[in-house]
Amino acid sequence: MIRPPLPLLGVLTFVFLAGCSEEVAEEAPPQPVMVVQPQPASESIxxxxxxxxxxYEPELAFRIGGKVTERLVEAGDRVRKEQALASLDPQDVRLQLEGIRAQVAAAEANLRVARAERDRYKTLLDRQLVSRSQFDASDNAFRSAQARLQQAKAEFDVANNQVGYATLRATRDGVIAQRHIEVGQVVAAGQTAFVLAADxxxxxxxxxxxxxxxxxxxxxxxxxxxxxxxxxxxxxxxxxxxxxxxxxxxxxxxxxxxxxxxxxxxxxxxxxxxxxSKAEVPLAVPLSAVTAEQGNAYVWRVKADATLERVRVRTGSFGESQVPVLEGLNADDWVVLAGVQLLHEGQAVRAVDRDNRSVVMAAQE
Known part of the structure; x- marks a missing residue:
């Protein structure tokens, strides 16, 4: 029996093993992947x-400025309409009221004098003892006194109202939602003191x-x-x-x-x-099916020959578990659900559904 040389035997062995390796690689089964079809978007919400x-939440404020001397409610208290909430020091407005009251009394006295003077000139005019111009002057003085009295009374009414403005009252029934003042604080007219949550x-x-x-x-x-x-x-x-x-x-x-x-x-x-959402979002896929690269979204779609292709899609606002797909997919497409980071273009796969059942592509039926 003739034995081959040892170097030749080694070469033959290497070639045999290499051929076996290629046969094993070619016969490797396709990788199983879980796939789903896009569903009508239920998360377009x-x-x-x-x-x-x-x-209604009106902001309550004093109509005059002053120093807060009393605060009668806290945040969360229920109040009724016209209930007192806080008060300012009324001393200044009361003094102003008394001063205008004195002006009203002076205007009334001046009006009485002007009326008497006009009546006297009227009598003298009837007797032709004074000229018409003298009577007109007394009549004008009377009318001016009337106007000054009317002005003083209007100012008195304003001052009297301001005395009432020193107490802040609720405009409606409700609950005090916010409080912004403290006793001793000096506030300006119109500065928010309370926020009322109306019933x-x-x-x-x-x-x-x-x-x-x-x-x-x-x-x-x-x-x-x-x-x-x-x-x-x-x-x-x-x-x-x-x-x-x-x-x-x-x-x-x-x-x-x-x-x-x-x-x-x-x-x-x-x-x-x-x-x-008002926009039409016909389809959606699970979050795990979408990958992103350089600002673009992609999914892996299984082709009819059971190989993969990466498809660029345009998505809407992400939901809790799904992503609305605006462009790039059809309702009868199959996309890979999980493990998308481990896939590559053209890879042969065996598609299975969530229940581990084989999925037959439409072209293979």
Whole structure:
């Protein structure tokens, strides 16, 4: 028996092993991937946190300035219409009232003298003992005295009102939402002392980001969920939308009114406002199916020959579990659900659904 040389035997062995390796690589089974089809977008709804407020929240302020001598209510106290809330030192306005009262008395006395003088000149004129010009002068003095008395009485009424303005009273029934003054503080006329949450309608205050402002409008229907009543949705509508953004938060404030006036919402309660988008968002895919690169969104789509291709898509606002797809996919496409970071273009795969059942591509049926 003739044995081949040892070097030749080594070469033959290497070639044999290499051929086996190529056969093993070619026969490697396709990688299983879990796939889903895009579904109608159920998360084309934007949610915003909010807080329950009163429909009317007037800012109460003194109509005159002065030093606060008494504060009768605290934040959270319930008040009735015309109930006294706080008082200013009335000494200055009372002194002013007394001074104008004296002016009224002087004007009345001056009017009596002017009236008597005019009557006397009238009698003398009838007897032709004085000229017509002398009588006209006395009549003008009388009319001027009348005007000065009328002016003094008007000033007295104003001063008398200011004495009443030294006591701040509630304009409506409600709850004191905020307090901004303390005893001993000197306040100016018109400076906010209290914020009153009036009884009656309740609404939710929310803040809309800049990118969402153009998608919403006054009168748009929404749904409201109170934190204290999870799962229960109350219909509402956007009643007010600020045209200017807040300088610090750069958000637009909005007020949402309840459609049902008998909603049991208490002041300060937390709420969530859900607004359905007006734009058409036909399809959506799970969050885990989307990857991003250089500002673009992509998904992996399974082609008819069971290989992968990376497809660029245009997405909408991300939801809690889904991403609305505006462009790039069809309803009958199959996209990879998970493990998308480990895939590459043209890779052979075996598609399975969530229940680990094989998915047959349409072209393979």
């Amino acid at each position: 934007e949610s915003y946190p909010g807080e329950v407020h009163a429909r 009656g309608e309740r609404e939710v205050a929310i803040s809309l980001p800049e990118q969402a402002f153009e998608r919403h409008a006054v009168g748009q229907e929404v749904s409201v969920e109170l934190w204290s009543q999870p799962g229960r949705q109350y219909p509402g509508r956007i009643r007010e939308l600020s045209p200017a953004a807040d300088q610090q938060s750069r958000t637009y404030s909005a007020r949402v009114a309840f459609t049902d006036a008998e909603v049991t919402a208490e002041l300060g309660q937390s709420a969530r406002v859900s607004i359905r």
